Structure formats: structure tokens, C-alpha cells
Amino acid sequence: MSQLETDIKNLIIEALGLEDMxxxxxxxxxxxxxxxxxxDSVxxxxxxxxxxxxxxxxxxxxxKDTRTHFANVARLAAYVSASKAA
Structure with missing residues (x-):
């Protein structure tokens, strides 16, 4: 697991209040x-x-491809990495 994926997982936990994870x-x-x-959508x-x-x-x-980027943590990390490089 990359550091970016770990950072995104921690962000998901913090932003969505998933304290038990x-x-x-x-x-x-x-x-x-x-x-x-x-x-969910919220x-x-x-x-x-x-x-x-x-x-x-x-x-x-x-x-149209935003849903694809948010499919899972791996795709979201790839999207963030590509967006930061652009």
C-alpha cells in the first residue's frame, strides 16, 4: 500500500467520522x-x-469519469497523483 493510499484512507476515516475503523x-x-x-452521495x-x-x-x-475515480482507494490515489502532476 502506498503512502498516498494510506493518506486517503485516513482522510476517509476523518472526513466521514468513521472512528471505529x-x-x-x-x-x-x-x-x-x-x-x-x-x-452514499452525501x-x-x-x-x-x-x-x-x-x-x-x-x-x-x-x-463523466468522476465516478470511476471514486470507485475505490486505489483509483482515487491514481487520480490524485495524476492531478497533482498536471
Whole structure:
């Protein structure tokens, strides 16, 4: 697990108030929504805002591939890494 993935897992826990979880409880390939971690649309908004603030990137909520980027921690880490490099 990369440091960025760990940072994102910690951010998910902090931003969404999942105090009973630790980074090791979230699999990087586990879906964040639905049957995976169980996040909903409100969680997505809160997480998106937290990601933008923490990593200084812009997330276009209307972009068609935004859902793909938020599919799991691994994809979100790749998106953050690519956005910071751009």
C-alpha cells in the first residue's frame, strides 16, 4: 500500500467520522460505495471536498469519469497523483 493510499484512507476515516475503523480496515480495491464501504452521495460530496482541500486539486463533480475515480482507494490515489502532476 502506498503512502498516498494510506493518506486517503485516513482522510476517509476523518472526513466521514468513521472512528471505529483504521486504514487497515479499508482494502484499496474495495468499492467505496454500495456493497463495499457503503458510502452514499452525501459521503461522496464530503469526501470530494476533503480531497480537494487536503491535496489542493480540483474535482469536477459533473465530469463523466468522476465516478470511476471514486470507485475505490486505489483509483482515487491514481487520480490524485495524476492531478497533482498536471
Amino acid at each position: 483504521g486504514p487497515d480496515d479499508i482494502d484499496s480495491e474495495q468499492p467505496l460505495f454500495g456493497d463495499g464501504l457503503g458510502l 459521503d461522496a460530496l464530503e469526501l470530494g471536498l476533503a480531497i480537494q482541500k487536503r491535496f489542493g486539486i480540483k474535482i469536477d463533480a459533473e465530469a
